[in-house]
Amino acid sequence: MAAVSPSRLRRLRGVLVVAATLLRTRFERTDRRRILLSVCGVALAVAIVVVVAGISVSLASQGTVVNSNVDYWIVPESGDTGSLPVSVNTPQFADVHPVAERLTTDDRIQYASPVSLTLTQLSQSNTTEYVLLAGVIPYSGLEIAGVNTSTLTPGDPHYANGTYEGDWTGEAVLSDGAATLLNASTGTTLTASGRNETRSFDVTTVTDGGDTGLGSLPIAVVHLSELQTLRGTQTADTANQFLVATNTVGVRDRLETVYPNARVITRGSGTLTGLSNSRLALAVAVTGLLIAVVLGTLFVATAMGLEITADRRLWATLLVLGFSRSSRALLVAAQTLGITLLGGGIGVILGRAVIAVANTTAPQVIPVSTVATFRPVFTVYALGVAILIGLCSVPYLLWLTARGEPTDQLTA
Amino acid sequence: METGRDTDTPVVCCQEIERVYGGAASGLLNRFRDHTQPTVTALDDVSLTIEPGEVVGIKGPSGSGKSTLLHLLAALDTPTDGHVHVLGADTTALSTSARTALRLDAIGIIFQRFHLLSGLSARANVALPLIEHGLPKPDRRNRATTLLDAVGLTDRATHTPAELSGGEQQRVAIARALVTDPQLVIADEPTGELDTDTGTQVLELLTESATDDRAVIIASHDRATLDATDRIIELRDGRRVS
Numbered sequence: 193m194a195a196v197s198p199s200r201l202r203r204l205r206g207v208l209v210v211a212a213t214l215l216r217t218r219f220e221r222t223d224r225r226r227i228l229l230s231v232c233g234v235a236l237a238v239a240i241v242v243v244v245a246g247i248s249v250s251l252a253s254q255g256t257v258v259n260s261n262v263d264y265w266i267v268p269e270s271g272d273t274g275s276l277p278v279s280v281n282t283p284q285f286a287d288v289h290p291v292a293e294r295l296t297t298d299d300r301i302q303y304a305s306p307v308s309l310t311l312t313q314l315s316q317s318n319t320t321e322y323v324l325l326a327g328v329i330p331y332s333g334l335e336i337a338g339v340n341t342s343t344l345t346p347g348d349p350h351y352a353n354g355t356y357e358g359d360w361t362g363e364a365v366l367s368d369g370a371a372t373l374l375n376a377s378t379g380t381t382l383t384a385s386g387r388n389e390t391r392s393f394d395v396t397t398v399t400d401g402g403d404t405g406l407g408s409l410p411i412a413v414v415h416l417s418e419l420q421t422l423r424g425t426q427t428a429d430t431a432n433q434f435l436v437a438t439n440t441v442g443v444r445d446r447l448e449t450v451y452p453n454a455r456v457i458t459r460g461s462g463t464l465t466g467l468s469n470s471r472l473a474l475a476v477a478v479t480g481l482l483i484a485v486v487l488g489t490l491f492v493a494t495a496m497g498l499e500i501t502a503d504r505r506l507w508a509t510l511l512v513l514g515f516s517r518s519s520r521a522l523l524v525a526a527q528t529l530g531i532t533l534l535g536g537g538i539g540v541i542l543g544r545a546v547i548a549v550a551n552t553t554a555p556q557v558i559p560v561s562t563v564a565t566f567r568p569v570f571t572v573y574a575l576g577v578a579i580l581i582g583l584c585s586v587p588y589l590l591w592l593t594a595r596g597e598p599t600d601q602l603t604a
Numbered sequence: 605m606e607t608g609r610d611t612d613t614p615v616v617c618c619q620e621i622e623r624v625y626g627g628a629a630s631g632l633l634n635r636f637r638d639h640t641q642p643t644v645t646a647l648d649d650v651s652l653t654i655e656p657g658e659v660v661g662i663k664g665p666s667g668s669g670k671s672t673l674l675h676l677l678a679a680l681d682t683p684t685d686g687h688v689h690v691l692g693a694d695t696t697a698l699s700t701s702a703r704t705a706l707r708l709d710a711i712g713i714i715f716q717r718f719h720l721l722s723g724l725s726a727r728a729n730v731a732l733p734l735i736e737h738g739l740p741k742p743d744r745r746n747r748a749t750t751l752l753d754a755v756g757l758t759d760r761a762t763h764t765p766a767e768l769s770g771g772e773q774q775r776v777a778i779a780r781a782l783v784t785d786p787q788l789v790i791a792d793e794p795t796g797e798l799d800t801d802t803g804t805q806v807l808e809l810l811t812e813s814a815t816d817d818r819a820v821i822i823a824s825h826d827r828a829t830l831d832a833t834d835r836i837i838e839l840r841d842g843r844r845v846s
Contacts, residue, residue, distance in 0.1 A: 199738030206735030206744075210724070217723030509719040512680060513733050513780075514708025517701060599675045 207519050211526035214506075218499070218527075226499045231535040233491020234581055237484040238539025238574045239546060244480025245573060246547045246564030251473040264447055265457045266434035284308075284430035285451055288416070289351055292329055295436065295450065300443045303331035306431030308419050313385045314393075314412060316376055323370045323410040325384065327419025333437065336413050339367050343397040344415060351417035356426045361415055364393035370410040371398040382412070386422035393418075481577065488532070488581035493588045496528055500592045507593045517594075524589050529582040536578025540571050613692045615788050615819040616654040616677055621686035623647040623672050623842075646672040647683070648842045654821065656787065659814045661833035662823040669842040670823045671792065677821060678713055678790050679703040691787055708736055712781030714810075716793035718773040720765040720780075726772075727752060727761040730779045737784065751779035755809055771802030778809050789813060789820045795829050807832050 196204075218227045268283035285291070288306035295304035305328045312325040326336045330344040345361050352358030366376060376382060380395045393414060420426050436447060447456045500507070510520055543566075550563045626643040647669045654660050664670050675681040676688050679695045680703075688695045691710050695703055707713070720729045731748035739747070752761050755775040765773050774794060781789055791810055795803030803826070811832050814820045822833055830836050838846040 197738075201738075202740055203735060203738040206738075206741070210721075210728075210732070210735065213723050213728070214721070220723075505719060506721065509721070511704065512678070512707065512713050512719075513736070514704055514711075514784075515736050516704055516708075519736055599671070599680050 203519065204522070207522045208526055211523045212530070214523070215527045215530050226495045226502075227531065230492050230495040230499075230531045231538065233495065234488045234532045234535025234578055235538040235542055237488030237491065237581060238536045238578055239542035240487070241480055241484040241577050242540055242543025242566070242570050242574050243546050243550075243564060244484075245477055245570055246543070246566050248473040248477040248480070249565045249567060250562055251476065264434075264436040264438065264444065266436065266447055266450060266454050267432070267457065268451075268454055284428070284432060285434070285454070286428050286430055288431040288434070289329075289348065289354065289429050291450055292434070295434075295447075298443070298446065300438055300446075302437040303329075303334060304434055304436045305329045305331060305334055306416055307336065307433050307435055308416055308423075308425075308431040310419065310423060312412075312422070314370075314374055314382045315385075316374055316380055316382050319373075319375050321373045321410070323373065323412050325419060325422075326411060326413045327416035327431070328413060328435075329416050330413075331437075334435065337367065337409050337411050339365055339399050339411055339413050340397075341365060341413055344413070348415050348417045350415060350421065354429070356417055356421055358417075360391075360418060362391070362393050362418070363396045363414065365397045365399060365413045366395050367409055367411045368398055368400055370412050371395070373410045384422055386424065388424040389422065391418070391422050484577055485580055485584060488535075488578070489584040492528065492532060492581055492585040496531065496585060496589055497592055500524070500589055504596060508596075508599075520593060521586075521590050524593055525582070525586045528586055528589060529579060532578040532582035532585075533575060535581075536575045539578065540574045543570070543574065614653045614655050614689070615658075615691060616652065616821075617689040618650060618652050618676070619687045619689075621647055621650050621676060621683040621688060623669075623676065623681070624684045646842050647676070647839075650686075650839070650842075650844045652837055652844065654788075654819045656817045656819055657814055658835070659811050659820045659822070659833045661830040661836040662821060662839065663825070663830050663836055664839035665825075667841075668839040670839055672842075673839065674790055674792050674821070674823050677788070678711055679706050708733060708784065710787050712784065712786040712789040714774070714777050714781045714789070714791040714794050716796040718765070718770075718777045718797075720773055720776055722765055725762045725764055726757060726768065726776045729765070729776055730783050732780060733784050747783055748779070751783050752776070754782075755779045769802075771798050771806060774798060774802075774806050775809065778806065778813070782813055787818050789818065791820070791822045793824055793826075794822060795824065795826060800828075803829070 218224060266285075268285065285306065288308075292304050292306050295301050308327040310325050310327075311322050313320060314323050314325070315321070324337075326339075328334060328336060328341055329348045330341040330346055332342050332346075334341045343365055344363050349359040349361055350356060364382060366374070371377060374380075374382065376395050376398070378395055378398055382393045382395065384391050384393060393412070416431065417426070420429065434450070436443075444456055448454070507520065510523070515523075547564045547566045554563045623646045624643050625646055650669070650673065662670050662673060672681070676683055676695070677690065679688075679690060679698070682688070682696045682703075690706060693706060695706070698706065720726075721732065724732070727745065727748045730751055731744040734744040734747060749758075749761060752758060755778055757772060757775055757779070760768060760772055765776070768776065774797070778794075781791075789810070794810060795806055798806060807822075807829055810820055810822060822829060824830055836846070837844060
């Protein structure tokens with residue numbers, strides 16, 4: 193690649209300075225409606241992108257039974273990651289206790305817990321309801337659908353090296369949704385009816401349902417081996433999925449070898465990787481992006497087009513002074529991108545405000561706890577969209593600057 | 605900002621130039637619509653030669669072809685027929701970008717209405733063509749300051765056009781036209797918007813700017829302006845009459 197000459201670089205810098213000065217002048221003059229319209233148009237478009245991305249992430253997060261402190265989610269390849277209730281009937285992993293034990297011996301892994309999910313009838317006194325029963329190997333920090341498992345006895349005592357003859361803790365943590373449904377509180381004894389037997393569980397804690405995007409989910413979390421015993425699945429030692437917490441990115445390869453037909457999904461906070469696991473969320477995000485780019489481009493092209501048409505003499509003067517086509521194009525592009533970036537910045541703030549307002553007001557109207565989620569990475573994404581809007585507008589604006597005879601403008 | 609100039613070559617040499625507007629439709633849409641515009645002959649069989657050091661006036665009533673001739677000499681337009689040579693370069697044979705480069709290097713243009721960039725200071729306006737030359741900022745600044753000194757605007761360098769009088773703005777425009785040290789300076793009605801005293805000062809600046817290797821062309825209706833030139837070319841109905 194040929195090196196850029198110092199003279200060319202100085203010209204580039206000089207043109208950018210002139211562009212910045214002209215842009216500043218546009219905001220200072222009395223008639224600045226067009227320029228403000230451009231900024232507002234981009235801000236609106238970018239705000240749409242941020243809100244839609246927030247909704248997409250929220251949608252994508254609905255399928256998880258995990259919280260942001262879990263980094264990987266291992267599911268069977270044909271399993272459905274779309275929503276939590278559906279995942280109850282997904283294919284199962286076998287021999288999950290030994291696998292979890294092997295995984296936790298890896299220094300890079302903080303914990304690895306299988307999760308078994310089943311809809312189970314729980315009753316207390318005269319109340320009988322179906323709730324989602326989740327069986328896990330509790331670790332400090334592990335949350336299932338926002339329900340903290342730290343009050344359960346650590347490990348899985350009843351498993352007892354595969355004998356299923358260890359101590360039966362009978363402990364259960366309820367989400368507030370489940371507690372309300374069953375009219376239960378801490379200390380209440382619940383009776384669970386399984387395939388082969390009926391067992392009792394004592395409620396150790398009732399916690400907030402957590403931020404799952406599904407509202408107040410009725411869920412009870414118990415030890416995995418006790419759920420397996422209730423369901424009669426001890427022999428196969430099955431679970432629907434694994435949750436893995438780690439501080440090391442490189443552990444993914446290790447997780448992918450655990451089961452031959454499994455998918456490892458990243459659920460790390462601050463990433464959008466999870467989006468790709470939900471077609472609906474991805475479709476929403478892509479649609480939002482397209483709408484925003486089209487809307488923003490139309491705004492900028494129209495308003496900046498009027499601005500450039502009004503500045504015909506300026507472009508004619510630069511042409512007469514000997515400014516090359518590339519320098520004039522750079523002047524247009526730099527001003528346009530300056531405007532779209534400013535609009536993008538305002539759009540991020542606007543989008544974030546809309547998400548905050550929606551999350552505050554929506555639960556009062558519809559049964560959800562979170563409509564959309566804002567992530568810091570959205571700022572970079574939104575500014576990228578703003579630049580894209582600018583780049584899409586530039587060709588039309590360049591065509592406008594080249595239209596007409598410069599001599600007509602300067603002698604009029 | 606050429607060096608080692610050839611003072612033997614005429615600055616401008618036009619041979620039997622003709623400029624006709626209208627006629628066959630141009631542009632894709634117009635071609636589909638089959639529009640044909642009436643033709644107007646703005647210049648017809650005009651020849652002239654301007655040597656370095658000359659100050660030449662172009663006079664004629666409105667519609668006589670003065671502006672068309674200036675546009676051809678400034679390489680802003682090309683003739684329908686004939687040839688325009690500016691510093692030996694045949695502008696009809698040059699591409700649009702080559703003509704733009706020719707203007708940057710060798711032609712300074714002054715307009716009746718100044719056409720300064722409103723957001724820039726007087727100094728920045730003067731230095732504008734030097735940006736395209738890729739000169740370092742200190743050099744641009746020094747050269748613009750020198751030119752502003754020469755036109756008597758040392759203390760107005762940081763003022764924007766809105767803060768300057770009409771005469772001051774025209775002097776800034778002259779400084780901008782001279783900043784690249786062009787061999788051809790073209791002024792279209794340079795005193796048209798100025799009062800008599802200011803017009804006289806501006807005219808002095810222009811005529812003094814003609815040097816051994818630089819020609820100045822001034823188009824004007826004004827008798828006093830034309831009297832300040834070395835010779836006058838008169839146009840009438842697109843033809844040269846003197």
